[in-house]
Amino acid sequence: MVLELHVWGPAFGLPSIDPECIAAVAYAKLTLREGSWVVVASHDVSKSPNTDFPALRNGPTWVAGFKPIVQYLQRHSASEHNPDEHLTERERSDTTAFASFLRTNALPLLDLNLYTSAANYYQATAPAFTALLPWHLNYTIPPARREAARARTQHLGLSSLDIDTVDDSPTEDSFSAGKKNAGIKDDQGPAPYRQSLLPFARKKGLRNLLSQPEYAARFKLDALANDCLIPLDTLLGDDEEKELLLHSPHPTTLDCLVLGYLSLMLYPDLPSSWLADTIKSRFPRLAQYTARMRDLTIGSEDAKASDLMALNDLRGSPELIAKGRKELGLVLPWALASQPSIAGTAGSIVWSIATKLPLVNRALVPDPIIPQPGKTPYVPNDTLLTSLTAFAGAVAAGVLGAAYFVQQNPNPGDVIFRNENAAAPRFGGFGDFGDAGSAMAALGNQLDMEAQWHREVELQRQRSNQTSDVEVNVGVSAQEGKGGVGLKGETHVP
Structure with missing residues (x-):
């Protein structure tokens, strides 16, 4: 049976918008036989054991999370080799330590860069999710992921990033403004705006640079970036002949995981690219390493959500799907995502509503906090889950039904507001003459x-x-x- 690797869909020219999903794709591409696995861009996390991606499906068996997927594939017959089998004990310890290190230090950097920063979130991350998700999930999944990122970075004291950027359009000089306030006609107009000569790329001047929230908190951001990138740069070393993190002739599990995080730091085209600029200017060897690892594993294909939608239209034999992938220039074995039925869409909406309720949320969503040793984690039974889900669905259906009934059968005493003027056509009027006409x-x-x-x-x-x-x-x-x-x-x- 063909293995299905379910991931969050492609974004920014990468196979996924999630670092561990990219790492899982890289590991599968590196170790599994061709034709034994496919990648599925999915959004239904209800089947995943941890309600998140990546998730590997082998028939009725589901495995979620990068580390469990790696452990499962190392024992699977489709795996051609184990990339970690030649590592020494010290290198195995380094792999375990750096895997934990990345989740502790690299994940907050991605949270700040893609989600907490208002400019990057609204202009890049949210539109990327819009291209991936059905319309109704855009109201739940992106805000939920942003709230989770905020919670993970709240202790860092960088909430100032969560504001809109300051508009730094050219304004009048003080002399012209003084003449205007005094009622003196200025024939020459304001002084021409001169582009700043400072090498700040797309920015228009020093005031704009310093007014941006990223630069107001630049010292903290630099410290966080150093805490994450310096150990990786040290592990890579200064030896020009060493192309990978560990002394191995081929990429290892750690290389795949590091690729997932560094690629999302480097390749997204963001309005505020402070993290990518830091890597390129101060850690050029890490930038070269990321490009090298990308070529060795996931390739440089620019997979888009529109390409996967076009692939979904090719319902047919596997040969037809393979031909469609070739025509679209897709290197990875992308497969068709299952089309949700009306009942499935309704269930997804009910699930989204149910997970927002306080008590139901605790029962449906696993607790991300690791319990203390000796303390049994709270795991609800199936009866409670079924009852709460049915109750949430009944409440949602009742509210919608009551609203529809009231709309169709108003009482005689109900006050109904109708905008009769909005439906009537308007011809001419003062409004056609701009602001002066509106004033008249x-x-x-x-x-x-x-x-x-x-x-x-x-x-x-x-x-x-x-x-x-x-x-x-x-x-x-x-x-x-x-x-x-x-x-x-x-x-x-x-």
């Missing part, structure tokens, strides 16, 4: 409101006079009746 229209509306108010006051006064006339006439008639003169009361209506 607002003045006209104000005059209309004042005229309406005067009409209502006049109408109220007339009604008061009418009531007074009726009372006077009736009173006169009553007095005349007492005097023996039978006069008929009249009502005078003005």
Whole structure:
């Protein structure tokens, strides 16, 4: 049976937007026989044991996480060789230590670079997810991953990155601004804006550079980058003949894992590329190593989400799929992602809603915190999971049904707001003359409101006079009746 490696889809010219997914693809490409495995760009994490990717499927068996996948593949018959079998005991210890080191030091750097930084998230990371996910999951998965990244980096004290960049467009010089405020006509206009001569790439000047949140916290960012990159650079060494991290003729598991993190630091085209600039300028050997490892494993193909969508349209034999991959220039064995049914989409929406509820979230999503030794982790039973999921689905269906019923069957006393003017076509008007026309229209509306108010006051006064006339006439008639003169009361209506 063909092994299926489920990953978050491609982004930034890489096989995945997740570092461990890239590492898993690199390891599989390095060790598995051709034709024995495929890569599936997926988004349904409900089948994964840890509700995240990468996840390896072998029939009914699912394995999640980079390290468990490596351990599983080392025992599988599809594996041609074990890349770590020739390592010494010290090198095996280094592999274990650096794997933990990367999750502790490299992952926060990626969190800050791709998620916490508002400029990079809204202009690069979020659009990358938009190309990968169905429309309804864009409201849940990217924000959830960003919140998780914020939580992992909260202790670093770099929340200043989570703001929008400052607009540094050219402004008037002080002399021209003073003349304008004094009412003096400036024939020459403001002084021409001159591009800064400082070598800050795309930035327009020193003020823009220093006003950006990345540079306001640059000392902390440099310290974090040094803590992560200096040990890797030291492990790589200064020997020009040493092309890999360890003394091995071919890439090892550690090389695949390091590739996953360094490639996401180097290759994404981000508005604020402080991390990539740091690696290229201060750690050039790591940049060269990353490019070399990329060529040895995942290749330099620029896989796009649109290519995978085109591949999904080729429903047919494996030969047809292979031909489609070749025509699209895909080197990795990308396979068709299963198309979700209507029931599956509805279940995904219910799952997204259920995981946002406090109590249900604890039951459905595994606790990422490692329990203390001797303390049994909380694992809910299947009955509780089924009951809570059914309850969440019933609540969601009930709310939607009630909202639809109320909309279709309003009560007579309900207040319904309708914008009748929005449906009516408008022809001409002051609004066609720009801001000045809008101001004239607002003045006209104000005059209309004042005229309406005067009409209502006049109408109220007339009604008061009418009531007074009726009372006077009736009173006169009553007095005349007492005097023996039978006069008929009249009502005078003005």
